[in-house]
Amino acid sequence: MRGSHPEVRVPEVATSRHRFECARRAAGFTLIEVMIVVAILAIFAGIATPNFRELITQNRMTSQANDLLAALQFARSEAITRGRRVSICPSNSGTACTNSAWQGGWIVFAEGLTGTIGTYESAGDTLLRVQQALQGTSTLTVGGNITFQPNGTVETARTFTLCPNDGSSVIGRSIPITLSGRARVDKTGSCT
Numbered sequence: 424m425r426g427s428h429p430e431v432r433v434p435e436v437a438t439s440r441h442r443f444e445c446a447r448r449a450a451g452f453t454l455i456e457v458m459i460v461v462a463i464l465a466i467f468a469g470i471a472t473p474n475f476r477e478l479i480t481q482n483r484m485t486s487q488a489n490d491l492l493a494a495l496q497f498a499r500s501e502a503i504t505r506g507r508r509v510s511i512c513p514s515n516s517g518t519a520c521t522n523s524a525w526q527g528g529w530i531v532f533a534e535g536l537t538g539t540i541g542t543y544e545s546a547g548d549t550l551l552r553v554q555q556a557l558q559g560t561s562t563l564t565v566g567g568n569i570t571f572q573p574n575g576t577v578e579t580a581r582t583f584t585l586c587p588n589d590g591s592s593v594i595g596r597s598i599p600i601t602l603s604g605r606a607r608v609d610k611t612g613s614c615t
Contacts, residue, residue, distance in 0.1 A: 480593045483559050488585050488596040488608045491529075494554055495569070495598070495606040498531045501551055502571035502604075508534035509551070512543065512568035517553040519543055525563040525583070528556045540570055562586045575604040586614035 494511060502509040512520035515527035520543050531554075534540060535547025543550065557563065565583040572578070580602050586595035595614035600606045 477593055480559075480587050480589065484561065484585060484587060484593055484596055485608075487557050487559075487561055487563070488598060490554065490557075491525075491563070491583060491585070491598055492606055492608050494529065494531055494552060495600060497552060498569070499571045499575045499604045499606075501531070501533060502573055503575045505533055506573045508540060508570050508572060510534060510540070510543070510568055510570040514543075514553070515556065517555070518545070518550075520568060525565060526557045526561055529554045534570070542568075559587075559589070562588050569600065571604055576602060577604050584611065584614070 498509045498511045509531065511529055511531045513523050513525045513527060514521050514530040515523045517528060517530060520530065521527075530543060530550060531552040532543045533549040533551060535544065535549070537547050563583060563585050565581050567581075569577060569581060577600055581600050583598040583600075584595060585598065587593050594610050597609045597611040598606055599609065
């Protein structure tokens with residue numbers, strides 16, 4: 424039988440090897456594809472970075488405002504519990520009231536039976552809490568010390584203002600204290 428050839432069967436091993444080699448060659452990325460992906464990631468990173476910084480500043484401002492609010496609520500609660508005046512004042516040393524800025528830290532103390540109200544005197548007053556300086560770049564302002572009366576009230580309503588001073592567009596916080604001694608945190612736009 425001329426022209427008729429016996430059927431040649433290719434072993435299965437050779438076919439598998441051929442498929443594996445073709446798949447291995449086609450599995451990589453070209454240099455252009457990698458460069459395009461890197462460029463797209465760089466664009467997304469450039470867009471996300473400013474928003475991420477604002478998020479960090481926003482969270483820092485919220486945390487700092489809550490720290491102050493907690494100190495004010497603690498001082499009011501202690502005044503009512505002890506039946507004595509409790510004051511909070513700026514202190515960058517943690518051992519005495521100073522005329523420094525509030526962002527340098529503050530102390531909470533129970534007033535003794537003698538001495539100047541609103542001024543910590545280690546001989547007669549009881550130091551209750553020390554707050555270290557605020558982290559980051561923030562400005563915290565209010566006029567004077569705060570003294571809570573034994574019934575939880577204050578003589579003068581005041582408002583703390585907490586502002587970022589890092590040039591971010593984050594809105595600052597105000598912490599108003601009413602005559603009843605209650606405090607809260609509000610967002611405010613008065614940091615310009």
